[in-house]
Amino acid sequence: MYRFFTGREQIIDGKVHITGDDVNHIRNVLRMKKGETILISCGDEWEYTCSISELSEDEILADVTDAQKPGKELRSKIYLFQCLPKSDKMETVIQKAVELGAFEVVPVSSKRCIVKLDQKRGKQKVARWNGIAESAAKQAKRMIIPTVHEILGFREALEMAKEMDVKLIPYEMESGMSRTREIFSSIEPGQSIAVLIGPEGGFDEAEVELAKEAGFSSITLGRRILRTETAGMTTLSILMYLLELD
Structure with a gap:
């Protein structure tokens, strides 16, 4: 239907x-x-x-x-802060994020982002990305159309996430899966969640420190290095599973 x-x-x-x-x-x-x-x-x-x-x-x-009231939305609002990837990967990220229950996707321009968009091209991209979000929402039978936010700088993204209850930054230099499990298991339904994903080149170390100072918890997603488009999907999949439990 x-x-x-x-x-x-x-x-x-x-x-x-x-x-x-x-x-x-x-x-x-x-x-x-x-x-x-x-x-x-x-x-x-x-x-x-x-x-x-x-x-x-x-x-x-x-x-x-x-x-x-079919209850198809997750019990927490998840904001995916995705640093800009190359080519059309952002389209895939948005599509899958919407399918997995993200409430909003926030494109972020960080130090190691290869893609650099001027204001005009940025607005054109955001308009297209919102169209992709709408199509994905219809396909997934979401109750809402998740918004794709305007592109933010790294510090602007940290400021936006400031008031969110849980802030996660998967980082390839992090270790200790037991701590990551503890952080995930401590999340309660209803809490707002920020997930910050780096670009192809990863985060600059100074950016990770800034994120930690802003209240982000650095987590590991395992021993393997995940592509930027995979890291977000992996984190959202874990959160979806935890938040869907009755």
């Missing part, structure tokens, strides 16, 4: 008013007809089962037939 996102204000008297790009997608790409069923999310815990009642060029109307 296909899922679409609308604003709460688009549900009026038991009908959902679908506008924008989704109109073309429903009519011309999916070729859906009256009476077919879709799911609607408004960015909160509610999910609406709806039956398409009218299709026009500018708007689609769907009758709400059921409302439920």
